[in-house]
Amino acid sequence: MGAEDRPAVAAEGIVKRYGPTVALDGARLTVRAGEAHALVGRNGAGKSTLVSVLTGMERPDSGTVTFGAEPAPGWGDTAAWQRRVACVYQKSMTVPELTVAENLYLNRFRGERTIRWRALRAQARGLLAEYGVDVDPAARIKDLGVEQRQFVEIARALSFGARLIILDEPTARLDAGGIDRLFGKLRALRAQGVAFLFISHHLQEVYELCDTVTVFRDARHVLTAPVTGLAKNELVAAMTGEEPGAARVVRGSARTPGEPVLRTEGLALEGQFAPLDLTVRAGEVVGLAGATASGNTAIGEALAGLRAPGGGRITVRGRPVRTGSVPHAIDAGIGYVPEDRHREGLIPGRSVAENATLTVADQLGPMGTVLPARTREFAGRMIASLDIKTTGPGQPVSGLSGGNQQKVVIARALAREPAVLVAVRPTNGVDVKSKDALLGVVRQVADGGSGALIVSDELDDLRVCDRVLAVFHGRVIAEFGSGWSDRELVAAMEGVGDGPAGAGTGPARGATGAAPVRKRVGTAEATNQSDGTEGTAP
Structure with missing residues (x-):
């Protein structure tokens, strides 16, 4: 097999467990050089876990990963992984306050006492031009649009030598023009032999951009097929099992x-x-x-x-x-239950009662005071009505199970009878x-x-x-x-x-x-x- 015929990446028999949860169960994926390959599946299908394995962030319990027919780098060898694969995430991994040039060469000057900034910007300009990215190297990342930040991340990944780029929901924050320009850029890079693994919830984009699609469902590989000739209802049926x-x-x-x-x-x-x-x-x-x-x-x-x-x-x-x-x-x-109960829904160091009554503090005592007895009484009613499993209103909310923590968040939302x-x-x-x-x-x-x-x-x-x-x-x-x-x-x-x-x-x-x-x-x-x-x- 010639070098040009070797797959950009091949994963076989990947198993990954987190305690009793099986995140990947014998999963497999092969992406050819220069190919745009889609990976789709419902939430919990195993896509994110596979990406972590392919980028060296997680070590599989069993199975093999090869790049161009060579074994994957050793665990923890970050530089070697960067030379083979990179992931451009939906949330930008750039440093907003630094310039484009600084982001492109971040962590590449370890041990050097001085940095020649003019030469660095010139080098960055040449790198960006090589991949057709029209961005000022001196501009701060925070001043760029989403589309430009993505191009900078792709250029940075390619500069390490990676020939496989994983794109995680790359169009999520782009308008129609930005999507078209991104797809144009990806097609041009594919002509240079760069392979892309495209993860998206928008199946129409899979048909517009990709050659092949792989479906995961319930932590397992279900289907790999050419996009051409695959009916959309067949693709959705593979994702849902229905x-x-x-x-x-x-x-x-x-x-x-x-x-x-x-x-x-x-x-x-x-x-x-x-x-x-x-x-x-x-x-x-x-x-x-x-x-x-x-x-x-x-x-x-x-x-x-x-x-x-x-x-x-x-x-x-x-x-x-x-x-x-x-x-x-x-x-x-309007009562509101946020998506992330840990970041937006709870105060971990506070009790069940305090968390459940945050929206009704004005009802717990005269003249703006909060009476502990009234707080416990109010919370007790919410605990009983929602069947919150707790030792009592005074238990720290951090000591509850996830389901009962969520009930506390709902209790707070319902406290004012919305x-x-x-x-x-x-x-x-x-x-x-x-x-x-x-x-x-x-x-x-x-x-x-x-x-x-x-x-x-x-x-x-x-x-x-x-x-x-x-x-x-x-x-x-x-x-x-x-x-x-x-x-x-x-x-x-x-x-x-x-x-x-x-x-x-x-x-x-x-x-x-x-x-x-x-x-x-x-x-x-x-x-x-x-x-x-x-x-x-x-």
Whole structure:
């Protein structure tokens, strides 16, 4: 086999365990030199773990990795790994305060007493020009756009000698023009023999850019096939394990929804989501389904006051809400469960009672005081109603299991008896039993006369919903009533939907660059507007 015929990377029989969890179970992947190879799969499929193995960040329990038919470098030999492979992550790994040139040559001058800055910038300019990157070496990274930062990271990786670049959701924060320019750059580099492993939730982009696609599901390799000739419904079926036409029962409510408790009109945030008209009614659980970078999380954060939208309005039970203000969102009746309970949801050093009552401190004593006895009493009621497993209100929240910590976060959100609960990936990082309990709480909120909005890409989260809206590149492109199938919903979330109504969603790049789509599935209908117009799928 000639050098040009050797694979850029080949992984065989990779097994990786984290305690009782099997993250990779005999996984395999081969990427040829000069190839654009897609790796796709639902959350938890094993993609991120494989990337960690391929980049030397994790040591597999068993299996082999070779680059160009040579064994992978030894564990901990960072320089040797950098000469073979690099990963450009969705979140930039550059240092914002340093210049382009400094980032390109970071950690390459160890042991040298002086650095000739003019020569360094000239060297950086030549390196960037070699790979067609038009960026000023003296510019600070923080002043560059997302697209330019990605090009700098790719150039840095190639400068070490790596001929395999892993791109983790590279288009997540790019507009339509940026995506086209990125794809053009990747095609040019492929002509030089550089191979790319492309990880994306946007399957339409897989068809636009890649030669081959590999599917992982439940930590295992499921499929490797040429993109040409692979039908989109077959690709989605491989990801979900569900054949076309197989419906799953959604655990929605049989009750007729009441009056609107939450409504948005033309709500928009530049670069995140397009003008959105959304209604959640009393007694209803609505899902916003979308991949991590779809814009659905930004919608949830805007509703909670964490982001200030550029336009539109929010009303709760008919009363306007001041946007961009968390206190006003809480006072208006919006309860919020953030995605990351550790970073945004809890104060680890504080007790269960203190965490659960953060939003009702004004109700725990006269004239702004907080009475410990009243705090414990209030928290005790929340512990009982949500069945939080704890030794008592005074137990540090850090001592609870993940599921019970999440219940404390929900308790805080419900403490003021909100009109609507907005929960972002509410079962993230908890076990199956805890998931059922948490989703049961959300269902109870709606059954009690409030409304609930679940923002998630986890299908199990969405089964509790009465309606599910699929969000892709900042737009609602489909709405599903009860009886949706995994395949239909995943296809819509990935931007390749062709559900039973025959309304193809097609690619919808950027938060402002695609025509709105209406799609009927079952008895539901969804509309996402831009500039006052609507699009209706045939």
